[in-house]
Amino acid sequence: MSERKVLQDLLKSITYYDEEAASAAAEKAVEEGVDSIEAIEHGVAIGLKKIGEDYERGEIFLPELMMGANAAQKALKILLENMPQGSDYRGQGRIVIGTVEGDIHDIGKNIVAAMLRANGFDIVDLGVDVSIQRFVDSVKKFKPDVLGMSALLTNTMPKQEEVIQALKRENVRDSVRVILGGVPVTEEWVKKIGADDLGKDAMDTIQKLKKICEINEI
Amino acid sequence: MNVLSNDEVDEIYQASLKILEETGVAFQQEDALTLFHKNGAQVDFEKSIVKFPSSLVEDLIKKVPKEYTLYHRDSEKRIDIADGTAHFQIGDYAGYILDYRTGERRRSTLKDLQNIIRLDDALDSFDLFEPPVMPLDVPSSMTQIKVVETMFKNTTKPSLMGLIIEPKEGRYILKMAEAVAGGEEALRKKPLMGILCQPTSPLIYAKEVIEKMNDCVRKGVPLSIIAAPTCGMTAPVTIAGWLTIGIAEVLAATVYAQLIAAKTPVVTGLATNVMNLRDGNLNIASPEAALCSAASIQIVHHLGLLGVAQGGTDSKIPSIQTGYEKMLSILYTLLAGAEVYGLATLDDWGTTAMEQHVIDAEIVEAIKRILQGIDVTPETLALDVIKEVGVGGSYLSHKHTFKNFRKEHWIPELSFRESWETLKRKNRKTIVDNAESKVAKILQDHRPEPLDKDVQKQLETITKEAEKELSAS
Numbered sequence: 001m002s003e004r005k006v007l008q009d010l011l012k013s014i015t016y017y018d019e020e021a022a023s024a025a026a027e028k029a030v031e032e033g034v035d036s037i038e039a040i041e042h043g044v045a046i047g048l049k050k051i052g053e054d055y056e057r058g059e060i061f062l063p064e065l066m067m068g069a070n071a072a073q074k075a076l077k078i079l080l081e082n083m084p085q086g087s088d089y090r091g092q093g094r095i096v097i098g099t100v101e102g103d104i105h106d107i108g109k110n111i112v113a114a115m116l117r118a119n120g121f122d123i124v125d126l127g128v129d130v131s132i133q134r135f136v137d138s139v140k141k142f143k144p145d146v147l148g149m150s151a152l153l154t155n156t157m158p159k160q161e162e163v164i165q166a167l168k169r170e171n172v173r174d175s176v177r178v179i180l181g182g183v184p185v186t187e188e189w190v191k192k193i194g195a196d197d198l199g200k201d202a203m204d205t206i207q208k209l210k211k212i213c214e215i216n217e218i
Numbered sequence: 219m220n221v222l223s224n225d226e227v228d229e230i231y232q233a234s235l236k237i238l239e240e241t242g243v244a245f246q247q248e249d250a251l252t253l254f255h256k257n258g259a260q261v262d263f264e265k266s267i268v269k270f271p272s273s274l275v276e277d278l279i280k281k282v283p284k285e286y287t288l289y290h291r292d293s294e295k296r297i298d299i300a301d302g303t304a305h306f307q308i309g310d311y312a313g314y315i316l317d318y319r320t321g322e323r324r325r326s327t328l329k330d331l332q333n334i335i336r337l338d339d340a341l342d343s344f345d346l347f348e349p350p351v352m353p354l355d356v357p358s359s360m361t362q363i364k365v366v367e368t369m370f371k372n373t374t375k376p377s378l379m380g381l382i383i384e385p386k387e388g389r390y391i392l393k394m395a396e397a398v399a400g401g402e403e404a405l406r407k408k409p410l411m412g413i414l415c416q417p418t419s420p421l422i423y424a425k426e427v428i429e430k431m432n433d434c435v436r437k438g439v440p441l442s443i444i445a446a447p448t449c450g451m452t453a454p455v456t457i458a459g460w461l462t463i464g465i466a467e468v469l470a471a472t473v474y475a476q477l478i479a480a481k482t483p484v485v486t487g488l489a490t491n492v493m494n495l496r497d498g499n500l501n502i503a504s505p506e507a508a509l510c511s512a513a514s515i516q517i518v519h520h521l522g523l524l525g526v527a528q529g530g531t532d533s534k535i536p537s538i539q540t541g542y543e544k545m546l547s548i549l550y551t552l553l554a555g556a557e558v559y560g561l562a563t564l565d566d567w568g569t570t571a572m573e574q575h576v577i578d579a580e581i582v583e584a585i586k587r588i589l590q591g592i593d594v595t596p597e598t599l600a601l602d603v604i605k606e607v608g609v610g611g612s613y614l615s616h617k618h619t620f621k622n623f624r625k626e627h628w629i630p631e632l633s634f635r636e637s638w639e640t641l642k643r644k645n646r647k648t649i650v651d652n653a654e655s656k657v658a659k660i661l662q663d664h665r666p667e668p669l670d671k672d673v674q675k676q677l678e679t680i681t682k683e684a685e686k687e688l689s690a691s
Contacts, residue, residue, distance in 0.1 A: 058496065061495040061496060062493070062495050062496065062497070062498055063450070063455070063495065107451055107452070107498070108498070111498045154358065201497065201498075201499075202497065202498065203497070
């Protein structure tokens with residue numbers, strides 16, 4: 001099988017929202033010895049870009065976007081496991097994202113994560129009820145451009161502040177931009193606790209992240 | 219009007235029982251789990267999940283009263299929540315208010331809350347009270363208590379839902395209700411509010427909700443058990459699945475209420491909302507929501523329960539979209555026979571505008587007229603009159619017309635029915651212009667029935683106590 005065909009299959013598995021096909025195509029790529037970065041950039045990323053554009057044009061809807069992002073995730077997992085030692089894939093930028101401790105709401109965060117993936121960002125999703133220490137450890141380990149913290153309850157919002165304090169204590173606050181999300185979170189809160197920005201909704205978050213990551217590249 | 223066939227109603231009910239029996243519902247409170255366990259439910263204490271034997275559900279829903287009464291705060295006027303009669307309320311508990319004239323949308327304040335409660339008090343279309351906006355200029359620990367204090371001071375109408383969010387503020391709110399009713403026993407005999415109990419979909423009743431239910435049921439306060447699973451997000455994307463999980467959630471809390479105290483009055487239903495498949499926003503107005511809402515009423519009625527429904531518009535401003543979405547959601551559900559209907563004014567419960575309150579009052583009047591139906595009697599058939607007027611005559615100056623026109627015809631106050639010429643003469647463009655004048659007039663003229671001075675003082679004392687305790691915590 002030619003490399004071109006492998007890349008085509010990867011791309012198609014995403015635009016057909018087909019998780020199984022995505023895994024199969026990624027395994028094939030590894031088997032055929034296609035360079036993982038090449039497979040991601042010329043296969044997965046192009047598929048993601050296509051569904052991201054279709055979504056923005058209103059041609060496809062959230063369930064399709066989510067399923068496409070899931071398919072891409074399957075392929076990425078396999079390809080990243082087979083990366084040559086020392087190489088690092090960060091896409092448009094790396095984002096560590098999670099819902100704070102005591103909060104199990106993840107619908108908004110999942111939509112944001114899927115849309116960010118569709119826009120080519122490398123997402124490390126820590127899930128829900130994420131402890132302060134886990135946020136700090138993940139910033140150290142993954143060295144993200146941005147840390148995104150979601151809180152849907154007014155009584156879990158203070159955890160966002162505690163994470164920022166912990167980042168400062170462990171001297172990593174300056175290495176990362178902190179964006180907050182969640183229905184009760186306001187601009188005032190962002191300022192008050194010393195975060196960098198507010199993602200009002202998924203589209204707003206994407207636009208802000210694109211700006212941040214462009215700046216980081218320069 | 220029936221949305222579902224009898225077989226479909228039964229199929230959905232049986233499917234709900236299956237969810238309760240096989241998947242179960244989480245009740246995140248120790249005592250509730252013990253109570254369920256004692257009564258024969260299968261309880262996983264570690265995961266807080268209760269699995270209900272169908273027989274338990276069927277036995278307990280039979281204990282729910284078929285009707286109950288809420289009282290105005292002066293306890294003279296009563297509202298019978300009973301089979302078939304529709305009652306309306308309006309309120310979004312919104313965080314924003316829209317100034318229609320300037321287009322400005324801003325955070326709502328205590329002053330807005332006072333004004334809108336006074337406005338709604340004057341609108342006879344609304345039988346019940348629901349909080350219109352949050353007073354966001356008071357400390358967040360006091361928002362809910364301030365809402366209730368302001369309500370008692372500015373309207374006599376009873377409230378059916380939406381008043382207590384957290385149990386710790388709820389205890390003060392119950393104290394206020396007792397002060398207004400004239401003591402604990404008086405409140406039990408003549409309840410002037412019901413309390414909203416809502417699951418966290420899918421299939422969770424949080425600790426706070428259970429504790430709030432316990433407190434209220436023990437004081438004889440009726441419950442409004444309303445599930446709001448979001449179609450496509452916290453419920454299946456298919457209408458039947460969405461409906462079924464919603465009914466299961468409602469039945470779980472209904473059963474629990476009867477376990478705490480048999481014969482606790484409840485109304486049941488769904489606040490139907492759908493995930494916007496474009497951006498994940500939560501929408502309350504759609505043909506699917508109307509279908510689900512009407513079907514849920516049909517099912518709870520089949521089970522002998524009283525039905526409540528809610529609806530409104532996704533539109534952000536008073537507009538053509540607002541009008542068509544409201545009529546679609548409200549009328550369709552009301553034709554299925556809900557006992558209580560809660561209107562949201564604008565923006566999926568997010569924003570309100572005073573003009574929309576008076577327009578909605580008019581929409582409700584039109585719907586009430588439809589629900590009255592057609593009166594067929596010798597007087598309304600008017601055979602004698604037809605004979606008398608004969609071929610080619612006129613009915614306008616006939617006594618029969620004079621006698622019957624007000625009874626038979628609803629005459630709107632705000633909607634335009636006049637000619638182009640009149641429209642030009644009055645220099646008005648849309649219904650909203652008329653609504654604006656009506657709002658101004660009510661705010662200027664309407665004085666709600668004042669609350670007894672002593673009771674007012676008691677409320678202020680309770681508010682101060684609450685301030686002390688809640689702002690400290």
